[in-house]
Amino acid sequence: MSSGYGGxxxxxxxIGTGMIAGVHARAARAAGAEVVGVLGRTPSRSEQVAAQLDVPRGYASLDEVIADAPDVVHVCTPNDQHHPQSLAVxxxxINVVCEKPLAxxxxxxxxxxxxxxxxxVVATVPFVYRYHPVVREIRARVAAGELGRLLAVHGHYLQDWMLDEDASSWRVDAGAGGVSRAFADIGSHWCDLVEFVTGEPFASVSAATDIVYPTRPAASGPSFSGSPDPDPVADAGQRAEVTTEDTAVATFRTGTGRIGNVVVSQVAAGRKNRLWFEVDGTLGSAAFDQEQPESAWFGNERGAQIVVRDPSLGFPDQRRLAVVPAGHPQGYLDAFAAFVADTYAAVRAEGDRTAWPDGLPTFADGARAASVIETVVASASDGTWRPIP
Structure with missing residues (x-):
């Protein structure tokens, strides 16, 4: 093992028992950690999912988690629980990884x-799309000036899991999920990724949102398949008013005055998780599609090329994250494991921030995303351009 914590x-x-909690547990193990327990909504739920994930302990309460003194707690609960649980940890x-939105x-x-x-303490947020190796290749080429001066950035993040008017989850409830759904859930990923790649923060935004079905079942089951157990906690036969958006369009200006635009939807038929962006510069353009994460598109006036992830080629940050030979596909779970491994490397650094891996998304990045989300919602409510704090 690496240095720190006595090796x-x-x-x-x-904390949490849904689909994303399982992803965190698997990523923790892939990064070499020992997963010592899981906390669910009830003690029985904790025990149930602990058995399903082959975790030795199901906790009865957050106090029990803290008393067990783990090195890191992963908070994977509904959004309204992120703040109180993370604050207690x-x-x-105790070091903490908290799902987004941070609050x-x-x-x-x-x-x-x-x-x-x-x-x-080390406190990180899983903006894991930063950890696709070819994303780092695009970022490095932008930083090296290979694309020239930024002219525009655009893209979308599309899903279809809410396409059916009878689809629902706890995320629909503004009390549990917050005033934004689609943008907070996936638009925040797009904005973080684009700001990370370009190095140019968005300074202002004009946004519009839409709710496509006025009511949905008042159910609070899993958001996606892959949860250890469906765990519904409400009667799906009851319907509730929908107050959180299914779609959003946001137009941004960067601090240098350039334009960015994103379309966000959770009702785009056939789109499962299509996060796509393009950066256009004076010397060239680059594009990335998260559903095809092994390659990036680069273009200029003379033509275009597809660059494939390769641990023997490209910029050092791409090579660091390319952990298997070219042609052996890496994907979302590999990106997640790389993020968790970088978090644990920061934990092992024991306060030495100079030893933290480059690009590690911290609570500061999560707070930045929360400000963007809040400003998008405010702009959509009155149709005005709003500065992003």
């Missing part, structure tokens, strides 16, 4: 950033 394995606890001096308001997110800084 022993990192001990990890997971941080105040106990249901920018104010809460900022409080978490301050608390983590004060406690001196």
């Amino acid at each position: 022993r394995r990192i001990r990890v606890a997971v 941080i105040r106990a001096g 249901i308001s920018a104010e809460q997110a900022a409080e978490l950033v301050a608390a983590a800084d004060e406690a001196g």
Whole structure:
């Protein structure tokens, strides 16, 4: 094992029992950690999912998690629980990984950033699309000036899991998920990725949102297939008013005045998880499609080429994350494991931020996303351009 923590394995606890909790548990194991327990909605639920994930302990409460003193807690619960659970973990001096959105308001997110800084803990957010190797290749080429001066950035993030008017989950409930659904859930990923790649933060936004069905079942089951257990907690025969958006369109201006645009939808038939962006510059363009993550498209006035992930070629950051030979596909779970491994490397650094891997998304990035989400919602509510704090 690497240095820090006496060379022993990192001990990890997971809060949450849905699909994404399973992803975190698998990524933790892939990164060499020991997953010591899981906390669910009830003690029986904790025990059930602990058995399904082959985890030795199902916790009865958050207090039990903290008393067990894991090195890292992964918070994978509905959005309204992120702030109180992460804050409790941080105040106990435990490192934390919290799902996005970091909180249901920018104010809460900022409080978490301050608390983590004060406690001196590692606090990260899984903006894992940063960890596709070819994303790092595009970022490095942008930074090296190979695309020239930024002219525009555009793209979309499309899913179809809410296409059926009878589809629902806890995310539809603004009380559990927050005032934004589609943009908070997936638009935040797109914005983080594009700002990460270009190095140019968005400074203002004009947005519009739409709710395509006025009601949906008042059910709170899993968001996607792959959960250890469906775990419905409400009667799907009851319907509730929908107050969170299914689609959103946002037009941004960067600090240098350039335009960016994104279309976000959870009702795009046939699109399962299509995060796509293109960066256009004075010397060339680059595009990435998360559903085809092994390659990137680069173009200029003379033509275009497809660049494939390869650990023997390209910029160092791409090669670092390309962990298998070219032609042996890497994907989402590999990106997630790489993010978790970088988080644990920061934990092992024991306060030495100079040893943190480049590009590690922290609570500061999560707070940035919360500000973008809040501004998009405000702009959509009154149709005005809004500055992003």
